[in-house]
Amino acid sequence: MHGPDIDHVNDVIRHFGESQRAGMRAERRESMRSMLFDLPRRSSLGWECLHEHAPRYLRELCAVLPPEEIGRRMRAPGSRPYALQPFIVLCSYLGARQQRILDRAIPPGDPFPGEDVDSVCFLVDFWERVMRAYRTDGRLLPDDAGGALGILDGAQVADLVERLSPFEPGAYATLRRTGAILDLYSFILHGEQRDGIFGHGPYPGPGGSTLLVKEWNDLRNDYLPWAATEARIPVANVIVAYAAGDVRVVCDMFGSMTIHPHELGDRLTGLVALTSEDGVLRVLGADELQAVQEAATAANEELYLRALEWDDRYKIEYGAALFANHLTSFFTLAGSDAGVRDRIMESCRATADRMVDRLLGVAVPSIWHHMATSDADFFSPVVR
16 A cells, blocks of 8 residues: 655645635734633644544544545535534644644754654545535635635535525515524634534526525534523524625635625525425525524523633633534534544543643743744645
8 A cells, every 4th residue: 555645745735724824814813812712722722632533533434434425415505514624624633733843843844753644644635535525616625716615516506596585675684684693693602613604605596696505504502511502493504595696705715705795685686594404405484584583592692691601711621622513523424323422522621631721821822823924834744
C-alpha cells in the first residue's frame, strides 16, 4: 500500500487555510467577544477535543460508511450534518495542530517532531472526499465556484420549485419573523457559534428566476447538556425556498449565505416553508410556523437565563460538548446507535478536564493572533 501524497495533502491544507483566512478576516472574527460565552477559549478547547478524538472516531465511521456515501447522504434539504460539520472537523484539527506548532516555536518549513502524519492525511482525505461528493459540481469550496454552494440535484430543485407558492406579502412577513427567531435560537443554543443556520444555492428557478434555500436544523437537540428546555420546537428543521429575480447569492465555507440585495421583498416571485421528517418533505402551514415561533421564543428565554448562570470555567468548558455535537452528527446520519454519542461526549469531557485550567490562565490563545495577523501559512504544511 502506497503512502499518502504529501504534496496533495499540503495543497489541500493551503487551499483550505487561504479560504478560512479570507473569511475570518473579512468578518474580523478574531475580535469577536461575548458577554455570555468565552468564544476564543471555548473554540480552542473544542479544536483540541477534535484533534485528539476525531481521527479515531471517524476511522470507526469510515469502516462502515465511506466518505463518498456520507457526502451523498448529506445532499438533502434539512440534513444534519451539512456544510459546516466537515469544515469544523478539518478546521479544528488543523487549528489545534497549529497551536501546538506555535507553542513549540517550530519555524515554518521545519518538521513537527512526533506529528501523527497519518491522522493529518486521513482527515484531509476525509474532508476532500466528503465535500466532492456533497457538492453537485465536485468542487471543494464556494470560493472555487464564484460563491456558489449547490448540493441539490435537478430532481430535488424541481421538487422545490413545484412546491413554491406565489409571493404574498403576508406569507413573506411570517417567514421573515420565523427566520429571525430561529436565528436567535440557533445562536444561543450553540453558544454563539454559527451552527444550525445554512444557506445554499443558487439554483435555477422558474421563469429565469434564482432559487435560494435557507435552513435551520438541530432545532430539537437532545445532546447538548443545556438544550433540554421546557419549550420544545415542534419540528427538527425548517427549510425555506425562495424564487427571486435579479439577485446575487454568495455562500462561504462556513455554510452561511449572503444575498444581494439583502431585502428581497420586491424581487420575490415565489416562496415555501417546509420541514423534512425521515427524509420526506412536507409544507409548513401558517399555524405550524406560528407554533414554531412561539416555542422558539420561549426556549430562547430559557437558554439565555441558563447561560447567565455559567461561571468563567463553564464558559470555556461548554466547548467540549459544542464540538462533540458536530462530530456525532455524522454517526446520526449513518444510523449508529446512541452508544457512540455517549463515548464521544465522554472523550471530549476528558479533554476539557485536562485543559480548562490551563486555558483559564491564558487571556487569548496565540492561535488567534496568528490567524488575525500572520502572512505566513494559515496552517503549516506537513513535513516528513
